Amino acid sequence: MPSLLATAAAATVEIGGIVALALPEGATGVRYQNDDALVVAGHAVVGVPLDAAPGRRSVTVATAAGERVLEFTVLAKQYPERHVTVSQRHVDPSPDDLERYRREAAVQRAAYALRTETRNDLVPFERPAAGPASSPFGARSFFNGKPRSPHAGLDIAAATGTPVRAPAPGVVAVTGHYFFNGKTVIIDHGGGLVTMYCHLSRVDVAKGDEVDRGHILGAVGKTGRASGAHLHWTVKVRGVTVDPAQFMAVFNTLDGEDGEDG
DSSP states (O other): OOEEEOOSOOEEEETTOEEEEEOBTTOOEEEETTEEOEEETTEEEEEOOTTOOSEEEEEEEEETTEEEEEEEEEEOOOOOEEEEOOOGGGTSOOHHHHHHHHHHHHHHHHHHTOOOOOOSOOOSOOOSSSSOBOSOTTOEEEETTEEEOOOOSEEEEOOTTOEEEOSSOEEEEEEEEETTTEEEEEEEOSTTEEEEEEEESEEOOOTTOEEOTTOEEEEOBOOSSOSSSEEEEEEEETTEEEOHHHHHHHHTTOTTOOOBOO
């Protein structure tokens, strides 16, 4: 099939962010890095991981006229550091704690790998709890002075008991009380869009529950590896962890927009 290069100016996205590319009318399939892309409101929504190398990327769109390539550029970004004091057990886990973590991590990875049918009611994507952002996404993390993985979510500072609400419709994929994450809920929003809510003081839903936008999932707490009460919110786009704040900023512009002509 012929390949047609998109004539629009290439979009840019920083590592840890998302890019939404308007699709040509009549697009029948969208592929990015050997996987189907999330398609919402006539746009291909692509997440860029924190460990991505800067450079050009392309999305391949199938149309009746042939393949069309939409390009974007990944830009480097320097994230800040964060230093957190927690219980030493959550910095130097025992062998039993590590085995527990491995079991729990496998459950979470299975949820992130879900590829259920894409919904048409995902926009707008709302903030799950009231309160200011505390620890930002992507921050290089030090727990009790020891370096750990970059922060894979957005922390929202709020008092224990503050309601945590679903930002968009979906199905509860996982609930549990985990070593690092504490009491946790994972929501499958369809199409490979999955969100996680950690350190809860209570969980008010069960696996398999269908939730609407605004449905109470539980309440803010400080269970697991937490220095104080807050909500840790993770957003995954087809397995790629992205900045929830940037995700909302981009994703919520898509409502009512059409794809490109021709």
